[in-house]
Amino acid sequence: MDDHARTAWQALARGRYLRSAWPWRAAGYLAGSALTGPPLLLGLVLLAAVGIVAFPLLALLGLAGLPTGAVERRRLRIVDTDPAPTPHRTPAEPGLLAWARLRYREQATWRELAYAVLHGFVLWWVDLAAVAALLGLPLLLLTTPLQLALAADGEVKVLKLWLLTSQPEALAFAAAGAVLLPLLLHPLGALAGARAALTRALLAPRERELRARLTEVTRSRARLVAAFDAERRRIERDLHDGAQQRLVALTMTLGLARLDAPPGPLADRLATAHAEAGRVLAELRELIHGIHPQVLTDYGLTGALADIAERSAVPVTTDLSAALPRLPEAVEAAAYFGVCEALANVGRHSGADRAAVTARHTGEALLIDVSDDGRGGADPATGSGLTGLADRIAVLDGTLTITSPPGGPTVLSLEIPCPVSSPENSAP
Secondary structure, eight states: OOTTOOBHHHHHTSTTGGGSSHHHHHHHHHHHHHHHHHHHHHHHHHHHHHHHHSGGGGGGGGGTHHHHHHHHHHHGGGTBOSOOOOOOOOOSSOSHHHHHHHHHHOHHHHHHHHHHHHIIIIIHHHHHHHHIIIIIHHHHHHTHHHHHHHOTTSOEEETTTEEEOSHHHHHHHHHHHHHHHHHHHHHHHHHHHHHHHHHHHHHSOOHHHHHHHHHHHHHHHHHHHHHHHHHHHHHHHHIIIIIHHHHHHHHHHHHHHHHHSOTTHHHHHHHHHHHHHHHHHHHHHHHHHHHSOHHHHHHHHHHHHHHHHHHOSSOEEEEOOSOOOOOOHHHHHHHHHHHHHHHHHIIIIIOOSOEEEEEEEOSSEEEEEEEEOSOOOOOGGGOHHHHHHHHHHHHTTOEEEEEOOTTOOEEEEEEEEOOOOSGGGSOO
């Protein structure tokens, strides 16, 4: 098989067509219509007959193309290796009624029905006749000597036209078949390519449908991100209002008990417990801060980035002269944790003396650069932090780019699309 050809037409345009598997794939694709066409024709006739008797059941005829489309899209791979995904959308609601309502509204359903009717009544007959004429005829001529040898009366009538009684005559017809076979395989491949193009045109999704599915996927992903953020905020509130308050009360109780206890082993144990409770409370507060930092809620991304810079282990210069507008929570959180991860990596791995954070909003996207004067050579593949960050940015249709030649400098750039249409969204 020609590895570079993806369709029968592409294979025909190359000189290796006859030496590849494409002629036989074309023949198999066309001959396979005889397996799907007769059952489809019978099913369409039965549905129409039942619909005439019980008119409400005639509505089922509109869905008759769905299984045909599914089978034909799979069968298309024989002569067209490019995938042909389903053009149908996923219903927004569960249940058979929602599924049927959506299917009847889709243009793809009616294209599949048109293909089913065309295939059941016309196409499979044409395919079978083409295989019989273009492949069966030369193969029949090639086997003429064998037919004559097996004939009981010593004669054979080729194609019901020529009567042969000797092997030299049979060999002449076999030679004619050997000449015709490679010649007729070319129109066979051309017909298979045309059938595949017709199948793709009717059963594969149109560009408009692909855009609609992409939009649906984007909206679904955005809903998942929003749901994840809402759940994270709920956990934050539960920890803040529940576990943290109980730990504060426990710390105070242990402190009072420590003051009331006389000097000795008991006082020492209470002091240890009091200190441990204080450490647990500090860790819990840090955990809550990591779930969704309060500074991000109170002061927006501008204040949050300034806070990160102040707490960095490496001195950081910030360029936040233009206040960033208030952006969707998911965008602000992704940018915040992105800068946190970048500055943490600067402190741990870069050997840098200084770092810089620049953030601006273009009106269409949030752009953030984190740079350092360290040794360079940063590789995102070696750390899960940057990989997870890249995944988090990608969920928002954003990109993360790292430029880090050996010797530095290293620049980590975040770009997250988030249009801001009105000044009312600006940060205070």
